[in-house]
Amino acid sequence: MIYEVVVELKEEVLDTQGRAIQQTLARLGATQLKAVKVSKRFLLDLDGDEASSLELVQKLAAEHLANPVSETFKCRKL
């Protein structure tokens, strides 16, 4: 089973990549583009039942894939 973890910077943390992309796209003509937010997507392939797998994915995301100082994350089974 494949589980997805999406990690995003918190709202209050400056997303420098997103800002650079937004500025470039705006310069290319997308003037109505207000902001771009970049996130990280991890796909984890696990054996086992869904409940225990999702629990492990949540744990790995909380402890390693995301840093709680600057990031939030969401997990789901695909």
Place this chain on the structure above:
Amino acid sequence: MTRVSKLGQPRIGLIQFPGSNCDADCVDAFKRLFDIDIQLVWHEAHELPSLDGVILPGGFSYGDYLRGGALASCSPIMSAVKTFATKGGPIIGICNGFQVLTESQLLPGILLKNASQTFICQYAYLKVAAGNSGYHQRLQGQLYKVPIAHGEGRYFVPADQLKSLQDKGQILFQYADEQGQVNDSTSPNGAVANIAGIVSENGRILGMMPHPERASDVLLGSNDGQPILEAFLATVL
């Protein structure tokens, strides 16, 4: 790997991760300045030799994959380093070593991509902030010209933790200009409160983005790193 230290010399160990690249600079600086032979410890070791102080060097451990320092913080040796820290063992983390310290939660905060999105390699002027740690006491009152070389050096902590750092006197170095002024324009990477280095609550662990080991000889452009390394040794002795 253990080596008998010279009588009276502190036993300093340096953790080598795959991708560390300032290890040799530290070995050279400590030998040349203090005649100390650093013991190198590979990251796969599970135990530290008998040491009085630990260095986490600069570089790009694990290629900065996931986040700078994130994978290195899970290296086998880091359990032993955390135990060493819990016992009050002195640690200095330089650049990537600072990132390893925050990712290991031995120091608060995180180092994010520079606000400019560019790798920055230049001299920085470091002002010592208010605080009572041994580092503060030894280094206070001077400005230090020390190089920075990083892509992910923008120190960040949430506002409540920043206040805690200030209240407890844990901020050691702030990016300043040549006159010692600290403001938004003197932060090369956008770090919150211009933070370039912090110490742990007990003052035994220092994390800093600038490279004191690269400022260890006037021929290299500055020897302002020497008093910083001496301050580390003072926490060891």
